[in-house]
Amino acid sequence: MLQRTHGLAGVVAAELVLQHFQVPIWSWETAGAVLLGCFAGPLADIDKPGSVMAKLFFPLSALLKLLRIHHRTMTHSILFTALIAAALSPLPPLYGWTFVWAYASHPLIDLLNEQGVALLWPIRRKFRLLPKFLAIDTGSKAEDAFHIALVCIGVWLLVRYAMAAG
Ligand SMILES: [Zn+2]
Secondary structure (H helix, E strand, C coil): CCHHHHHHHHHHHHHHHHHHCCCCCCCHHHHHHHHHHHHHCCHHHHHCCCCHHHHHCHHHHHHHHHCCCCCCCHHHCHHHHHHHHHHCCCCCHHHHHHHHHHHHHHHHHHCCCCCCECCCCCCCCCECCCCHHHCCCCCCHHHHHHHHHHHHHHHHHHHHHHHHHC
């Protein structure tokens, strides 16, 4: 999936966490969590040479390449996500959980991709949710449709939240 799709999925994850913690919709906390989600969503693609995240965190991405960590393996695994959750546990829960769920949304939606994800890394086996003919290729028309669906979900969550708050 493209960076923008992952960013959007991160925002949807942030919205769910905000609702869970009942954070007032017009607040600095909400703005912070949404920005954090938008950033954490695409982060796992630091393992993909040439991606925005790989460029942004250049020394780290170069190290991953050196260690021969391939795309959609370690950084997309349940183990790595759990380690991140443990590392972020000292943070205030709203931001810690926003980061973790936005990060986790990445491998989750990559499961819709044709190549699949090594969710159980270091076990190499890759998993995917859809049969090949339904899978969503990166940058395809299907991804555009998925992106629009995510926008709808994001807006719907926002409206529902705003109504509940009002
Ligand atoms: Zn990815």
